Amino acid sequence: MSTQVDGKLxxxxxxTELHPVEGDRPNIEKLAAATGATIVRLSFTAGQRMDDHKAGAPILVQTVTGDISFATADETVALVPGTAVHVDAGIVHRLVANTDSVVQLTILR
Incomplete structure (x- = not known):
């Protein structure tokens, strides 16, 4: 998943790899923890969701493949490849997969 090279990279x-699991929630896999960020892959099959939750740190959510509806109390964003959202810590949000999708979650610390 991740390889550290010379302690600098x-x-x-x-x-981009879809690793689905059965059930209502996506497969959540930590790929790397590096200085300032943790990278997580979320593998969704169509219809899977992450109901209302919040992060303890700012996050960057971007769709690598597929189509995700990302919503807060105030707004819903269609996350497709090439689209990302930055979310401040403590903001309640949810995700719903419209198609099989892979999402990269970057937890910023």
Whole structure:
């Protein structure tokens, strides 16, 4: 998943790989923890969701493949490849997969 090179560079692989699981929630896999960020892959099958929750740190959520509806109390954003949202810590949000999708979650610390 990740390889640290010379203590200065962390190479992260597998960002586009869909690793689905059965059930209502996506498969959540930590790919790397590096200075200032943790990278997590979320693998959704169509219809899977993450109901209302919040993060303890700012996050960056971007769709690598597929189509995700990302919503807060005030707004819903269609996350497709090439689209990302930055969310401040403590903001309640939810995700619903409209198609099989892979999402990269970057937890900023």
């Amino acid at each position: 962390t190479r992260i692989e597998g960002l």
